[in-house]
Amino acid sequence: MILHQSTWPDIEAYLQRSTGVVIPTGSTEQHGPLGLIGTDSVTAESIAHAMADLSGALVGPTLTLSQAQFNLAFPGTVSLRPSTLIQVMVDYVESLASQGFRYFYFLNGHGGNVAPAMCAFQELHAARSLGTRAAGPLRLRLRSWWDLPEVNALRQGLYGSGEGMHATPSEIAITQHVLPASRRLDELPASPVLSTDFMKNHASDNHLDAQSHRAQFPDGRVGSHSGLARPEDGARLVSVAAEAATRDYRRFLEE
Amino acid sequence: MILHQSTWPDIEAYLQRSTGVVIPTGSTEQHGPLGLIGTDSVTAESIAHAMADLSGALVGPTLTLSQAQFNLAFPGTVSLRPSTLIQVMVDYVESLASQGFRYFYFLNGHGGNVAPAMCAFQELHAARSLGTRAAGPLRLRLRSWWDLPEVNALRQGLYGSGEGMHATPSEIAITQHVLPASRRLDELPASPVLSTDFMKNHASDNHLDAQSHRAQFPDGRVGSHSGLARPEDGARLVSVAAEAATRDYRRFLEE
Amino acid sequence: MILHQSTWPDIEAYLQRSTGVVIPTGSTEQHGPLGLIGTDSVTAESIAHAMADLSGALVGPTLTLSQAQFNLAFPGTVSLRPSTLIQVMVDYVESLASQGFRYFYFLNGHGGNVAPAMCAFQELHAARSLGTRAAGPLRLRLRSWWDLPEVNALRQGLYGSGEGMHATPSEIAITQHVLPASRRLDELPASPVLSTDFMKNHASDNHLDAQSHRAQFPDGRVGSHSGLARPEDGARLVSVAAEAATRDYRRFLEE
Amino acid sequence: MILHQSTWPDIEAYLQRSTGVVIPTGSTEQHGPLGLIGTDSVTAESIAHAMADLSGALVGPTLTLSQAQFNLAFPGTVSLRPSTLIQVMVDYVESLASQGFRYFYFLNGHGGNVAPAMCAFQELHAARSLGTRAAGPLRLRLRSWWDLPEVNALRQGLYGSGEGMHATPSEIAITQHVLPASRRLDELPASPVLSTDFMKNHASDNHLDAQSHRAQFPDGRVGSHSGLARPEDGARLVSVAAEAATRDYRRFLEE
Amino acid sequence: MILHQSTWPDIEAYLQRSTGVVIPTGSTEQHGPLGLIGTDSVTAESIAHAMADLSGALVGPTLTLSQAQFNLAFPGTVSLRPSTLIQVMVDYVESLASQGFRYFYFLNGHGGNVAPAMCAFQELHAARSLGTRAAGPLRLRLRSWWDLPEVNALRQGLYGSGEGMHATPSEIAITQHVLPASRRLDELPASPVLSTDFMKNHASDNHLDAQSHRAQFPDGRVGSHSGLARPEDGARLVSVAAEAATRDYRRFLEE
C-alpha cells in the first residue's frame, strides 16, 4: 500500500490494523560515469515497494534529497545540510505520529543519511523524554538495504572487491532492472580497490569537502567497478532485499 | 531530461547549453474521499516532465513534502513546517547554484508552497545582497500550473464552480490520466460552493489549524466537486499546461 | 484604543469585551527620490489608528521592520531576513494569545510582508495542530490596505497607470497628509509603465537581489509616478481605507 | 535627522559626513497601573530624537518589541524571545553596515534589552572575526538613558528610593511630558522599597517566569512609586539625557 | 558532591534533600603571555568544588567553552557563538529540571558568559510563561566570583589598579595555586591602566572583533598586571570566594 497513491479514508482504515510505516530514503547525487544521479532513491524505493507487496506495509513518499555535500563538485548533485535533513525527518515523523502511527522503518539507500537519521531519532525521542510532545513514545529504525545479511552475502558473491563504496555494481544493477532505458553501455575500467582503513574511516559516507572529494575520486566512483552491473542481478537483489527487509520489519513491529 | 535519471557527465554537458532547471513542487496531503494523497506531486511532476519533452529543460526531483499543516487531522497527510520547507528549497537551489545553475523555475502543484517559496527566494537573494554567498545573482520563479492563463480557462470551462479550491476535479483528472489504476468509482455529492470572500481570504492554502479545518471541511474537499474528474480531461490539462509552461519558462530564461 | 498608550488594566478590561487586535505592518526601505523610508509604516499605522476610532478595536505597535532585501542597495533600507520576521510575528501573536487574544488582524502596508506573514500563520497553526502550544485555536488575517476593493478603486481612479508598484502616489499621498512637513517639492518624471507580466511575476515584492534591483530601478521607484501624490488624496485614502478595513475587521471577528 | 522620515538620497548624502546611527530600543510591556505599555519606547525615542536635534545624528526606527517574558501575565505585554530579538538586532545592523554605516549607538529604554544586545554585538563581531561577513569591523554600543551619570543623579535627586526598578517615576514623567493626554490622575500608594540584594540579582530585568513575577509584584510595579511622576520632571529628564547622550555619542564616534 | 563523580542513585538520594545545583562556567581563551588558556574554568571550578565541601551542594560539570570571539586572533582560543552557548545552557538546565532540580546557581569565571546566561535564563522562563515546558518554575542565578563583595575587596587590596580586566593577577594566582606546575617565571611589565570609561563600556567582555581586539591589546592582557600573581594569594582567593559564594548560595535556596 503506497501512501501517496491512497486516499485519507484508506489510511484511516490502515491505522486500524497497523501503526507501522516504511519510509524509503535515497539521495540525489552523482553515481559515477554510468550510474544515475537518482540511484539511491530508485534502489530504496523499489525495495520498499516490493516490501509493501510482501508484507502489506504502508510505504510513504521517498526522501529523495539527502546529505551529500561531498559530491557537490559533480554537477547534478543536490545536498541538504544535515540540519535541514534532520528537520525534514522530524516533521515527517511528527506528522504521522499525530495521527496514531508509532513504528517508523526507514529503508535506506544512501550512507550519508545514517547520521542525520540517528540525530533525528534522538531529537524525536528527546521531545518525549522532556515532555514537549504530546504524541506517545515512538519506535524508529533505519535499515540500509545492503546491510541486511542476505543482501550483503549476495552482493559480495556477485561482485567481490568490485563492489566498493559508491556507484556500486549492486545499486546500479537495481537501477538497470527498474529503469531498463537507463542502461549505459559504455565500457569503464575497474576502480582502484579501497583499503580497509579507508572503508572504516569513511563508512556511511563520512567524506571530505566537495573539492577534495572530486580530486580524490575524479570520476565519482569510490572503489566500485560499476561496469560489472547486470540487470538480472538487480532483479535478484531487489527480491532478496525485499524478503529480508520484510522479515526485519515484522520483528521490528513486535518490539 | 530528468536530472535523477541522468549521470553527472550528462549534467556537465547540459550546463554548457543552459543554466536553467525546472523543479516540480507537490504535496503529501489528503485530497478528499476520491483524491490521492500524492495528487499535487503527480500533477506538478507530470506537467514538468512533459515540459522536459517540449523544451529540452532539465527537470529535478519533485519536492513531494510541503507545508500542509491544516490537513494533519486527515490521516496520511505529511507536513513540513514552513521553516523546514524554506531550508529545503534554499539547500536545493544553493547546491545547483554552486555548479553554475542560475535560472530556477518551480512548477508548482500545491497552494501551500507559495509563501514558503517566496520566503526561500528572498533568503537566497538576501545572501547575495549581503555578500554571504559567493555564487552570483539568481533568477527564481514559482508558477502554479492552474494559474497559467490557458490552463485556468480550460479548467473553468470544464468544471465551472465545481472546480473549487482543494481536491479539484482538474487535479484529480490528471492523476486519473497518469495513474489509471488509481481511479475511484465511488459516487460523491458536490461540495458546497465557496464564497468569493472565503476564496480570497484563504488563497494559497492560508487555512486554519488542523482540527478547525477538518471541522469546517469534514470530507477534506474545499469547495471542489471531485467527482466531475475524467481521465481524458487530465490528458488535455497536462498537455495544455506543459505547452503554456514551456512558453513561460522560455520567457523566464530571457530575463 | 492604542495598546502601547494604554495600561495593563485597560487591556485586561478590553479583553472582557473583545479578543481581537489590529497589528499594523510596515517597512523601513527606500521609496524613491520623493518618498520617505518609513512610508509603509506611516500608511499602515495611520489607517489602523483610524480604524481604532471607528471600531473600538485595539491597535498594537507597528512592525516597522520588514523583509525588503531587494532595496538594500539604497541607503537607509533596513531588512529582516524572512526567518527573522516570521519569528517576530510568531512571538507577537503567542504573547497576546497567552493572555486570551484570539483574532489577529494584520493591517499591512508592505508587499514584502505577505509571504512571511503567511508562513508565520502556518507556524502558529501548526503548533496547535501538533499540540505543542497550550493556547487554543487562532484566527489570523493579513489585509493589505490597497487590496480593499474600495481603496483599490479610489487609487486607480486617482492615478491610473501612474500608481505602479513601489513609491506609489497613493502611499506617498498618505505620508504627505500625515506628516505635512515631509512633503518634497522636487519635480520628478513619470516612471516607465510596468508590463502586466512584470506585475504578476513580482507581486508582493517578489524582487531580485539588491544589486540587480537597483540596476533595474535606478531611482528606486517601481513603475510609480510618485510626483502625482497630493496630501488631500492622502486624507481621502486614509478615510476610505479605514472604513473599508473596519467593515472587513468586523466580518473577521464573526468567523 | 530621522531615518524613516528621510529619503534614500538624504541618507546617501548623510553617509558622506557620518557613518554613525542612533537606534532607540524600547519595550511593549506593562508599566504598572499608571504607566503606559509603551513607556520604554516613548522614553528611548524621545531622548534619541532630541539627540538628533543636538548632534545632527541620524536616528533609526525604534525597536518597540523587546524581551519581557516576565511581564506576560499582565495583558498587553508583547515579548520577543531573546533569540528573536538577537536576530532582529543583527539584521538591523547588517542592513545598514552593508551600506557603509559603522557606528551603531543603541539608546536604550528597557533593561531586558541589555543581554540580548550584548549577544547580538558578539554575534556581529564574531561574523567578522571568522570571516563570514564582508562588511568591515563595527563599533557597537548600548547606553541605557538612566545610566548616564547626569541622568542618574537627576532621577535620584527627584525621587530617591521611590525610583525603584520598573514603572519608575522618571520614565513615567517622560511619557507625561511627551504624551500629555496619557496622564493618569489616579492615586497610587508607594511600592515596597526593594532590597539592595534584589536590585543586584535582578539588574537588567533578570526576572522570573511570568506567573511567579506577577505573584511577586501584583500591580506590576517593581519597587517604584510611579505616582511621584510629574510632566515637568519628564521635560528636564529628556533634556538632560539628550545632552549627556550626545556627549557620549560624540566620544563614541571618535573610538 | 561532584555530579560527574557520583552515581545516579547518589543523585536520586541527593534530590530528596535538595533541588539545588552549582554549575561552574569558565572559558577557553588566551589569558596573556603568562596566563593559562583554561584560567577561567580553573577558577570557577576550584571555587565551586570548595563550595561543595562547605555547603554539601552538588556541583555539575564545568562549562569550559564560552563566548570569547574577541580573543580568536590569539591561537588556542575556542569560542562558542552566543546562540550556541544559550542552547547549551538551556539543555543543561532542562535536563536536570526534568528530574526535579529547581535551583541552578552558575558560579561564573568569565565575563563573556554573563549576557548569554541572562538570555538563556529568559528563554527558560519564557518556556514556562508560555506553557511549552511541563517542568515547573525555576530559580536561576549567575554569580561571577570576583563580584562577591568579600572577594572584590580582597583582590583590590592585593593588586589595586594592577587587577585590570583580563588576565588579572587574581585569576592567575588561583591557577598558580591549583596547578602549581603551570606557574610561569617570565618577567612581564605592567599593562597600561584602563580608563574608567573603557571599563564601563566593555564590562562583561563586551569587546570588539578579534582582529581589532588583538590590535588594541597585542599581548592579550586587558589592563592587568598578571605578573603580580602569587600562588598564596590564589589560595586565599579560593577560600574567601568559596565562603562568600556558599553564603550567597544558601540565601538563593531560600528565595
Add this chain to the structure above:
Amino acid sequence: MILHQSTWPDIEAYLQRSTGVVIPTGSTEQHGPLGLIGTDSVTAESIAHAMADLSGALVGPTLTLSQAQFNLAFPGTVSLRPSTLIQVMVDYVESLASQGFRYFYFLNGHGGNVAPAMCAFQELHAARSLGTRAAGPLRLRLRSWWDLPEVNALRQGLYGSGEGMHATPSEIAITQHVLPASRRLDELPASPVLSTDFMKNHASDNHLDAQSHRAQFPDGRVGSHSGLARPEDGARLVSVAAEAATRDYRRFLEE
C-alpha cells in the same frame, strides 16, 4: 601538551610544527549503580592525555556534555539535543581552524556522540564546499577508543560477554584507575546478555526515549557486568588505547 594548560604563545609556537589537535568527547550520564556519571569523559580524557605524552599532540578541553536523552530518566544525566551538540562541535572546530589548525581528531568515549559528530563534520565540510567559510579544507576524524582493534581485543579478552554496551567493565575499570577514590565496593549481579540483534539495532547509543529506556534497563546498565571492573585493567586499557590511538593519529596526520 594540554591546550587549556598552555598560554597562547605556546599554541602559536605549536602551530609552527603541527596543525593537528585531539579533542576528547565524553558524556554526563548515568552509568549504572556502580559507574560514575562522568565515566565517558574520564575515559576519553585520560586516553587523550596519555596520547599527548606519547605523541606530542595538543589536546583540547573535553566535551563533557553529550547527546544522551535516553538516560534522562536517571537523575544526574545531562543531555544536549543533537542540534546543540552539532553547533558546539562546529564552533569548536571553526575557532581553531581560523587560527590555522587543519587536523581534528576526536577521541571519543560515548556512543551517542558519533551521529552528531558525523553531522558536524558534514556541516563543516559543506561550508567549504559551498564557499561560505574562508578557512581551507579540513581533516576530521572521530575514533571511539573501544573501536581501536588492540583495545577491542583486550576488553573482549578481559570481560567477554560481560562487556555489554553501557556501564561496561572496561570503562569503569578506567575510572577506577584514574579516580581511585571513586571505586564502589558494592556487589552487583551480572546484567542479562544482549542479543546480537539488539546490539546491532542500538549501536552508537541509538536508544529509545528516556521513560522507555529506564523501563527496559531499570538499573541503567545495558548488558554490562560492571562489577567485573578492576583498576589494574583500567591502567592497561588506558595504556593500550593511548598507544593504538597515537599510531592512528599519526596516520591521520599524513592523510
